[in-house]
Amino acid sequence: MGFIKDERxxxxxxxxxxxxxxxxxxxSKLLEQYVKGLKQKKLIGSFCPGCxxxxxxxxxxxxxxxxxxxxxxxxSDRGTITCYTVSxxxxxxxLKVLGMDPxxxxxxxxxxxxxxxxxxxxxxDSNTDTILLNAEPxxxxxxxxxxxxxxxxxxxxxxxxxxxxxx
Amino acid sequence: xKRNAAIIGCGQTKHSSKRRDVNVAEMxxxxxxxALEDAQVSMREVDAFIVGNMPGFGGxxxxxxxxxxxxxxxxxxxIRIATGGTTGGSVGQGAYYPVASGLHxxxxxxxxxxxxxxxxxxxxxxxxxxxxxxLFHAASYGLNLKNLMAMSMVGAxxxxxxxxxxxxxxxxxxxxxxxxxxxxxxRRNAARNKYAHLQWPGCTPEDIAETxxxxxxxxxxxxxxxxxxxxxxxxxxxxxxxxxxxxxAWYKGLASYSDEENQLQSENFGGVGVLDPSExxxxxxxxxxxxxxxxIKDPQKEIDMAELYQPFPSQELIFAERLGLFDEGTAWMxxxxxxxxxNGRMPLDPSGGVNATNAIGSSAMQRILECALQIMGKAEEHxxxxxxxxxxxxxxxxxxxxxxxxxxxDSPGR
Numbered sequence: 001m002g003f004i005k006d007e008r009x010x011x012x013x014x015x016x017x018x019x020x021x022x023x024x025x026x027x028s029k030l031l032e033q034y035v036k037g038l039k040q041k042k043l044i045g046s047f048c049p050g051c052x053x054x055x056x057x058x059x060x061x062x063x064x065x066x067x068x069x070x071x072x073x074x075x076s077d078r079g080t081i082t083c084y085t086v087s088x089x090x091x092x093x094x095l096k097v098l099g100m101d102p103x104x105x106x107x108x109x110x111x112x113x114x115x116x117x118x119x120x121x122x123x124x125d126s127n128t129d130t131i132l133l134n135a136e137p138x139x140x141x142x143x144x145x146x147x148x149x150x151x152x153x154x155x156x157x158x159x160x161x162x163x164x165x166x167x
Numbered sequence: 168x169k170r171n172a173a174i175i176g177c178g179q180t181k182h183s184s185k186r187r188d189v190n191v192a193e194m195x196x197x198x199x200x201x202a203l204e205d206a207q208v209s210m211r212e213v214d215a216f217i218v219g220n221m222p223g224f225g226g227x228x229x230x231x232x233x234x235x236x237x238x239x240x241x242x243x244x245x246i247r248i249a250t251g252g253t254t255g256g257s258v259g260q261g262a263y264y265p266v267a268s269g270l271h272x273x274x275x276x277x278x279x280x281x282x283x284x285x286x287x288x289x290x291x292x293x294x295x296x297x298x299x300x301x302l303f304h305a306a307s308y309g310l311n312l313k314n315l316m317a318m319s320m321v322g323a324x325x326x327x328x329x330x331x332x333x334x335x336x337x338x339x340x341x342x343x344x345x346x347x348x349x350x351x352x353x354r355r356n357a358a359r360n361k362y363a364h365l366q367w368p369g370c371t372p373e374d375i376a377e378t379x380x381x382x383x384x385x386x387x388x389x390x391x392x393x394x395x396x397x398x399x400x401x402x403x404x405x406x407x408x409x410x411x412x413x414x415x416a417w418y419k420g421l422a423s424y425s426d427e428e429n430q431l432q433s434e435n436f437g438g439v440g441v442l443d444p445s446e447x448x449x450x451x452x453x454x455x456x457x458x459x460x461x462x463i464k465d466p467q468k469e470i471d472m473a474e475l476y477q478p479f480p481s482q483e484l485i486f487a488e489r490l491g492l493f494d495e496g497t498a499w500m501x502x503x504x505x506x507x508x509x510n511g512r513m514p515l516d517p518s519g520g521v522n523a524t525n526a527i528g529s530s531a532m533q534r535i536l537e538c539a540l541q542i543m544g545k546a547e548e549h550x551x552x553x554x555x556x557x558x559x560x561x562x563x564x565x566x567x568x569x570x571x572x573x574x575x576x577d578s579p580g581r
Contacts, residue, residue: 011190027304028435035308045438059437063427082442083337085329086383087317095316102316116317118330126438129431131317142337157309158436 030058031158033072039156043148045124047071053125077148078167079121079128086137087114113137119146119164134165171579172266173408173415174400174539176206182364182396182524185283191227192234195279198397199238202275205545206401207411210239213401214271218278219248219258220528225281238277252476252564254278255398255532256423256571259560262402263418272404279397280526305436318431327430327444327567329382332481335445336384341484341499343384347372348502349480350389350522356509357519359548364394364524384481389522391478396526398533405579416539419557419580420461423571424452430566444567445481450489453572454559458491461574463557466491470574471555472514472541474534476563478521483507486561487515490572514551517541531562531571538575 030046034057037044046058050065054073062069088094089111092103102108115137118127132140133149146164154160178201180186186194195218203210216238218231227233231247250257255278262276302315335341354370357363367374378388408415426449429441454466463469473492477483484498492513493501501507507515516522518537521530538558540546555577562571 011187025303027307030435030437031304031308053440055438055440057432057437059433059435059439063433063440083330083333084383085333088380088382107312107316114317120442124438125442126440127442128438129318131314142333155309158305158314159309159311162311163314 028060030060034058035156035158035160037074038158038160039154041077041150041154043075043077043121044072045075045126047073054123055126056121056124056128073123075121075123077121077150079119079124079146079164081117081132081140081142081144081146082120082127083118083142084132084140085116086140087116089113115140117146117164130161131163132165133163139166169267170269171405171408171417172263172402173405173412173417173579174535174575175403175408175412175415176202176204176208176401177536177539177543177545178202178205178399179362179533179536180396180398181362182394182526184364184392184394186281186395187283191225191230191279191281191284192237194281194395195234195277195397196237198279198399199275199277202277202399202401206403208273208401208403213239213243213273213275215244215246215265215274216240217246217248217258217261217274217276219254220279221251221254222249224527225284227284238275250565250569252527253423253531253562253569253571254528254564255530256476256535256560256562256573257531259400259532259535260421260423260571260573262400263421266402266404267418272407274402275399276402276532277397277399278529278532280528281395282393282526283395301432301434301436308436328479328481329385331444331485332384332479334443335481335485338445339484339496339499344372344376345484345499345502346384346389346480347375347386349477349483350375352508353477353480353516353519353522356517356549357523359509360518361547362396362524363519364392364396365519366523385479389480391522391525394524394526396524396529398529398536400532400536400539412543414543414577416542416575417577417579418573419576420457420459420463420574421572422453422456422460423569424449424456425565426568426570428566428568445485447485447489447570449568450486450561450563450570450572453570454490457559457572457574461557461576461580463574466559467493470513470557470559471553472517472538472551473559473561474516474518474520474537475561476521476531476534477516478525478530480522482563483515483520483522486563490559490561492559509549510552514553517546517549517551519549531564534560534562535573535575538573542575542577
């Protein structure tokens with residue numbers, strides 16, 4: 001029963017390409033206000049008039065009570081680590097992101113260990129994912145107090161927020 | 168008045184990383200014909216098809232339009248369901264409704280994935296919405312490249328699972344060694360399941376512990392494979408089910424409740440409102456509703472085994488608790504005592520589960536199929552030794568916000 005084949009041991013592999021640039025992703029202007037805040041070294045989250053949650057970075061709609069989050073609230077740039085992970089030492093040739101080797105391009109030092117973290121900034125009700133810098137991987141723990149490392153000359157871009165470091 | 172419905176036949180393909188001998192349609196037809204043969208139902212008796220896989224995975228966006236002929240769907244309704252990782256669970260539940268409502272008497276549900284047809288792990292086109300769209304958006308606002316590297320390192324489903332696992336470890340006291348134990352169990356169980364992908368007879372937690380640490384707390388040995396494969400079930404109304412099957416697997420209760428989006432970021436790079444991604448409220452609500460429909464008051468006593476959606480070992484422990492099979496924060500203790508082994512008090516994933524075989528669109532369907540096999544007594548070498556009267560099948564996916572919970576039993580229930 002069925003079409004169990006025996007006539008061809010392998011299918012024929014037909015190569016094809018498709019350009020991702022043929023798609024147009026529609027973003028909203030939410031981040032514009034956020035990066036303007038970063039330029040002034042401020043973290044501005046969205047405030048829900050329904051449940052009073054403050055979400056950072058801001059979002060349009062509250063997932064829980066379905067209200068438009070059109071309020072804004074500035075939260076502290078100090079917070080607490082709620083979760084973390086630790087990478088192995090990243091050496092040349094180990095990792096490729098968007099076709100680039102981060103060690104070769106100088107973004108990451110050879111043998112550097114990355115510590116991605118979730119931070120709940122004081123006054124917010126969400127986790128912001130970022131990286132922990134200037135810290136020993138062994139020292140990171142849930143509950144660790146941290147503060148934002150701001151760019152020396154903020155440009156009004158997401159990169160103004162370089163990461164967090166222990167207080 | 169709803170009618171009773173039961174699974175009367177199951178069919179799968181062998182799962183492997185590359186099924187080079189078949190294309191998608193041929194692979195799907197293998198599972199469908201195997202299921203029809205198992206159910207002793209002819210193609211003419213089938214009234215409708217519910218089908219599904221992950222949109223865009225495997226490089227073909229709408230395979231259901233092409234494979235209809237290969238599963239005998241000409242002249243019959245075909246409905247495709249796609250809900251991300253939960254797709255298979257939604258397909259398996261989708262076959263219940265037309266039978267229970269009286270619209271159709273026999274429905275075939277089939278779900279599949281053929282990862283190897285795409286060069287990209289996780290198929291870029293399928294992730295355009297949440298993954299790449301967000302990334303391009305953030306890049307246009309000057310995302311810090313070092314942050315981007317860190318995010319990519321823990322990106323996609325593995326990234327969510329990493330954080331979820333750390334939250335769970337922190338609040339339950341479980342350790343990385345428990346993940347080694349779950350992964351070793353999955354590979355050992357898979358070795359008894361002839362259709363499974365990552366089979367490793369006699370695999371020990373020490374074997375898993377020797378593998379490379381990818382991102383704390385996950386080692387290489389913890390991670391599920393990307394599999395090619397398909398699975399199908401035949402669902403029939405009560406009279407036919409009793410006539411065709413010696414021991415049908417009855418749908419007793421089912422539910423699918425969503426949670427808030429809780430991946431790393433929401434749309435437009437915004438934050439998410441769920442503080443603990445291991446909380447999984449949607450699963451908890453789905454379980455309560457499904458048990459209520461099935462008339463199950465104490466799942467710890469009344470459920471005999473479970474097939475959970477656990478691409479990462481932490482998820483077997485998290486979801487076993489969410490489904491009420493163990494008290495909060497205690498699943499790892501039960502694991503230590505061997506209670507979740509194939510011959511334990513509450514066997515979890517005796518098939519090896521998603522941790523050993525992950526043809527994504529099909530994975531949640533396989534949980535339903537495997538529970539049906541256990542109830543029908545057809546699981547062969549991975550049949551649990553205890554009598555299975557009630558089994559629970561779980562699915563998880565979406566942007567980690569969708570859940571399906573299906574309770575099957577050896578009687579139609581109430």
